[in-house]
Amino acid sequence: MTFAIEDVMTARPRVLALGEPTHGEDVLLEVRNELFRRLVERDGFRTIAIESDCLMGLVADDYVTAGKVSLDEAMERGFSHEFGRSAANRELLRWLRAYNDGRPAAEQVHFAGFDGPLEISHAASPRQALTELHAYLAARVDATLLPCTAETLDRLLGADDRWANPATMMDPSQSIGRTPEARDLRLLADDLAALLDSQAPDLRDDDRARLHARTATGLLRYHYWLADTSPGRLPWLLSVRASVMAANLLALAGTGPVMAFAHNSHLQRVRSSMRLGDIPLQWWSAGAIVEAQLGAGYAYLAMALGTIHHRGVGTPPPDTIEGLLYARPDDRFLVDPGTLGRPVPRVSPWFGYAPLDPAHLPSIDGIVFVKDSGGA
Template sequence: MDIKDTAHPLDGAALSAFLDSLPSRPRLLGLGEATHRVKELRALRNELFPHLVEHEGYRAIALEIDCLKARIVDDYVTTGKGSLDEVMEHGFSHGFGAMSGNRDLVQWMRAYNEEHDAKLRFFGFDGPLEYWARSPREALTGLYDLLHEPLPCTRETLDSLLGADERWEDEESAMNPARSIGRSPEAVELRIIADDLAACLDMQAPQLSAEEREQAELYARTATGLLRYHYWLADDSPARWGRLSALRDAMMAANLVAIAERHGPALLFSHNLHLQRNEAHMRFGDEVLRWSSAGAIAGTRLGDGYAFLASALGTVSGDAPAPGTVEGLMAALPWDRCLLDGAELAAAVSGLSPRVSSDFAYFPLDPAHIAVTDGVYFVREATDET
């Protein structure tokens, strides 16, 4: 099969046709990034999301940012609370608030919500972590304050066990397990309390409003996930980074499933590495880490309710793809951006070698994994926005 037979110029109509071709309409549609900070990918996302809202009934978008911080953005787009500058500074993690495409998205969502009764929602689905992790205080105390007596401890005991946030948020703990307090007696006790509070949430769910339940469930997932992550930050075995990577994606997947259940259909925007269905792998120093991606986990839970479009890039920061790669073949197509069916593309590029890049943050398409994507979207020029 010629690759031209699988490709169509990418616009809203092409995306709707792609959705029509799926076995059923997904509750989550993942739009992947081959690398972060490509402004053309965010511009395309900002073009496609309004089409999904107007023509496909989408009412939510979720980005790869801190799930707790993102509530600041959601408050702004739904109620106008705060200023846009404050929201971009405090509502995004990983430095993504400084990107113009994200600012444009938030502005458009706020303007839309001012004119419509059915509000668009904004979510983050990453945990409150980088390579190190934030304090579990916000999640634990937030969950505690939403519940009613009897509870497993007093608020004073909870605050005492948490101690100073600086003890938890030591950036050096990422590379030095001895700097982590994740296996201290206080942290171990907090893991038990978090589990008990999650059980209290289950028992008290009928007494909570739908909004309170959703908020409490987010706090419960985040608290237990963070404490689990901190526990493994303190591990000094060779399995440490593989386990941490897997735990992060498991936290992402739990948030994605919750978004699908309450707010789908929703558009996702995140790195291919997290949204893909195949096993994730990444070189980390002398190791190659392997783990189940958030997309693989969420896809297992949601079945046909999850769909994924991987991104492929042509020229990246002046580096053009070689002709014998998937990206090289796409670069010969007549469109600056196009959409290709995953199964058809996999058959057309069988036997090709993956593109090689010196950029550790850029993950070119692996021809062996294209068959487990629903589709691939290609952008000819990729401009980095730092």
Template sequence: MTASLGNAARPFSPAALTDLVPAGTRLLALGEPTHGAEEFLDLRNELLRHLVTAHGYRSIAVESDCQAALTLDAYAGGAGGSAGSDGSDGSDGELDTVVRAGFSHGFGAYAGNRELVRWVREFNAGVAAGERVRIYGADGPLEYTGAAAPGPALLRLRAFLAARLPSELLPTEAELLRLHGPGARWTEPAAALDPARSVGRTEDAGRLRLLADELGTLLAAHRPQFQHEEDALWRAELDARTAAGLLRYHAATADPGPGRFDSLMRQRDLMIADNLEAILRREARRGPILAFAHNRHLQREAGRLTLAGRRLHWWSAGSLLASRLPDGYAFLATTFGTRLPDDHPAPDTLEGLLSTLPGPRTVLDPARLAAVVKEWGWVKERVPADHTYFGLDPAELERVDGVLFVREIARQQGLFGGTAD
């Protein structure tokens, strides 16, 4: 270990991380290099507790279905009333049920996510309503096999407007149902790989997309009329974003062209960015927010991924947010050395270099680390052993506000670890 590398490093503590966060940050993004590693969920939870108790943060947004996460927030006491005011007893069994329903992508199976919800509920039970921590989902209702049907969000949006505006301004519920048809035709798993199996570019889908735009425009145009119904308006705007985003995503799914997967990645990150920006507006009077998602979603540079031999390129949610919030967005990237038992970084990679540092968890000043990398000139980006993670790009360190290195992580199970459950 050289002295210059040591000068860039500090043992991990939440305070060591927040010392690197620029003043005026409104959206603090914490990335992870892989999903399902409990080590990064634990770090997130430690950081959130510190941000809440020492820095006035009152919300966290996670990479999970924005609609399903409403269940998490209600259980945790962030959606009105004290924790448990819905008559629930907060038992372990109920917590397990809520977490599995409230997280998408199978993330409800992880102990760190269960602990997040448990701690937020416990914290909220002891504070005034305005000080409660809210839990949000930043992702769209998307899974690896496809996207949800847009109908439920669209019908809820119409019902909200129908209760408050003249009926002649709105399409009928019957028309929306007719154009939408059975939900199963939108969620057809085969459409993920075969655009011909998607209904996203049918005549009915095109008409539905136009009506969704009209409903969203009505909501925006009449917003002053609804602004005193804060919670109901928040849900209506969430439904408007969700319906529009899903219809765009399904249209991209039906695209037979060579840029299909680039478009799908672009649409997803746009949904994440729009959701996070909306959360930021809602939380503006209560403090900054912590966002937690994959490094690839939150990084300031464009996203890139090789899929089936094709190099994909799209603007990440982080790059979109950094352009919208030039002085309010900060990004903390995480990475790891060894994934047990035998996935070790090569010595000439950034992770190999960081593995020479003492201690299990290290916080690094990215400017100093970038200077070391530039001076040495031989540090490369890590080539993953499989599809389940990405290394940090040494060339992009100057776009990061802080780096957190974990020496060892356990191999995850299932999809994200490449092994069977």
């Protein structure tokens, strides 16, 4: 497979997004790994950020930059969404560690998660983000400036399982996101984040503290809307998650060019949509939010997949995007969307796979096509 940024764009973007049409197919991650290696070696990229818990990602980055943890530990504690089970993700971390070995810190390549500490079933307790932010500030600023003590945070947080209760996703009454304690925590998180910003001249270059600040405020906002009972609850939850993702990508882009990897719905320029039962939902993805800030500094490549036989997704109809590409002789290649004419939509027999929408073609910079998942 040949690939170069100049194949689909004229300038190096600050964020190059690569979207996948489904999760769990390692062949897509293998292609991602190959593209990222080329971006590092030929185009100076320094970070790969994937759709995984941003705090857990710090563990994986500790492995690839300094070997502070073992590879097994990085796989176990460095990924969310069960992505640590992927052989391709393991190979990615192994390559990053080998690339960084012997290089000075300024030349090393980093791994990051850019999702919040969120699973489809629940949201995590804000404890880790809040307590680490508080500890960081307590060690560096005048104690009289701190809005609370560590003991106050601990009391307000209570038991973590109250926050991570999976029943809250479908039942707002189970959420503690609008209790008096949670409201107090939102105010304290905001003050701690503001204190971090106000001390920036003395606290330069501490990206992890800023990550903890963003995560604490974002998580508490997410929990607040988990407790909502209005029709705006689900759109708010989707929007808060997208905003958290976007803020993390923008922060990473400030340190050098970033390759972002996630589902197409999180990276596309057009509005994302889904149905939950009979409820249609729409929201602006993280990619759309990032592009609103970066303009031409954001580029989006969409992955398309021909077959996933073990999921019942067979040969695509010839007049669809995937069918037109499937008819070509190569198994993996990059193509200009403008060369595909007017294909018709493909309908997937499996809910976990989202074919590319022909209406989205004008908003895509390039399509990375993979003929077959090869899964089992």
